[in-house]
Amino acid sequence: MFFHLVLSPLAIKHHLVSDQSKKMSLQLSLLMLVVLYASSAASSCQRINNDEFEDLTNVMRKITCQSGGISEKPAFLATLTPREVALTSGSVVKFDSILTNIGNGYNANSGVFTAPRKGTYQFAVSFVSGHRNNGVLELTLAKNNNRLVRGHAASDPYTAGSLQATLALEKGDCISIIHPRPSGHVLGAYYSMFSGHLI
Template sequence: MYINLHSSLKEIIMMLIGMLIGSLMLSCLDSLYIQNVQTFQYFGKSGTGKVIAAEKNAVAFSAILSKDITVGGKEVVKYDSVLTNVGGSYNKSTGIFTAPFKGIYTISCSLLSSTSKYVNLDIMKNGKKLSIVFSASGINPHSAQTLQLLLNKGDRVWIQNHSRIKAILHDHGSYNLFSGVLITQI
């Protein structure tokens, strides 16, 4: 009985930690966007948008999964629910962000996989793997990766399944996120 209680408590703690990390990451990204945004719209509980700031040549995008999806081997993840797309550089049909200006960008990816299988996602730039986001199997296996990248105008960045076999991604609380923001033009 002690082992089962201990195991359940551990699962609850892991779930709460995963929820906290996801919430903190989204909160930090929201703050960053507000500082460097052309026409950032904040979508609250009501779903209505309001303009928060305006800056020339600002770029910011944030997209999540609206439902559980299965991604084929080496397939690009298409984050279908776009929260922000200032500058229109993220294409939800392809899942690809194209840099409109040469500059330094922050690119982030968070991942929540199925509880039964681990998942590796690659952060890709122009066909080259830059980094891996790993989510282990188990209760609420959540992870995230953030990179600062020098991108040239026209460079393409996307997230893809690392494996040659399919992967299951969950939408639980918008944990699967792909986002980016232009920090400064060069």
Template sequence: MKIQQNLLFFLEMETVRICVFLLLFLSQTWAETDELQMVDMKQDVGRDNSKCNITVNFWAELKELRDMVITSKSKIEKLEEEKSELLSRVTTNENKVALSDARLSASESETEELKRQITETPKVAFSVGLTDAREIGPFNTEITLKFSKVFTNFGQAYNTHTGVFTAPLRGVYYFRFTGFSSRTNHWFGVILNHNDKRVSLNQDYNDDVAYATISNGFVLELEKGDVVYLVLPSNHVIFDDSSNRTVFSGFLIFPL
């Protein structure tokens, strides 16, 4: 609103300037006319002194008016400079606002894209306990451990019936597990498999103490459909109960 008022003011100044120029033109015309009249009147001064006095007074007033016009012209020129400076500032501010709007729009677009990626990226995370049946094993062959107690299973990527985690998409995943033993003088432990490849063998011998534990964790790059699972080695035991001493967890760090 303030800018509109300023522009209206300057339009009024333009009108004043036109009027001033018109007065200058008229004053010059009047001056030329009066000079001719003064010549004639000087020739006839002896006949009528009152005409001469009227002409002199009119010329003085006209000169005063011309001075006023010149002063007004100077003020108008100064206002023109101020107008130009103001318009320049307005343009600069408009450019700054446009730049800010562009940056804000870009930030909003990036935020929306991030939200879209977060929304569209599958939620994959699981944490499961082995059993409440206490000790499992030993067996003459390796068996896949089926963790039956589900604490979380976002994305349903872990299958409690098979004991296998299946990657729903290509990405980098983190897996961690712990194992517990209460049988003395016996081996206990687990094997971490990625597809049909052994990633690690984690075992210990429980000699004459009341209990023993193992723990490990890995970051693995998986393709869609890859599987990860824990295996009980042959002639090994593992223990779990309601205290959840043997657990298996994993989650998607980021997709690839």
């Protein structure tokens, strides 16, 4: 048995609510309607018209946007490409090769991640000391220039270090990786990386 589905804009707006669980419920209900529509067409040996399917998809997109519903969570991954980078006291490590940047929060020119929205974020940094390093290579994760978490690699060349942090951020908070010692060398060539995502 085939039926035709009609959703008026007024009916859609009536269901827009501020409660996140109700938004999710509405979106899931619409998804179920699409599946029901498709299975109904299949069981009656009728094909879904591309225009009809596109209309349903557009309605779902509009509801998601209007309700502030599900959207992609900010996430980034950047690596260091130069063979070796000399660092001075207070310098920000600029992980220059962006592999992922959902939400465009990471800026390779400044080396700073700016939170596109409020939430709890997970950050990870792994790094390798360069062959010209003459002492412990230490890196610090800073939030709005306040140093929070430190990691270090031993004084031998080509040793690995890492640090991780889970932080509650407000929209616009800045996260950077800072070198706190007078001098140091970090290995690039894609061995050192900085990543983060909204959890």
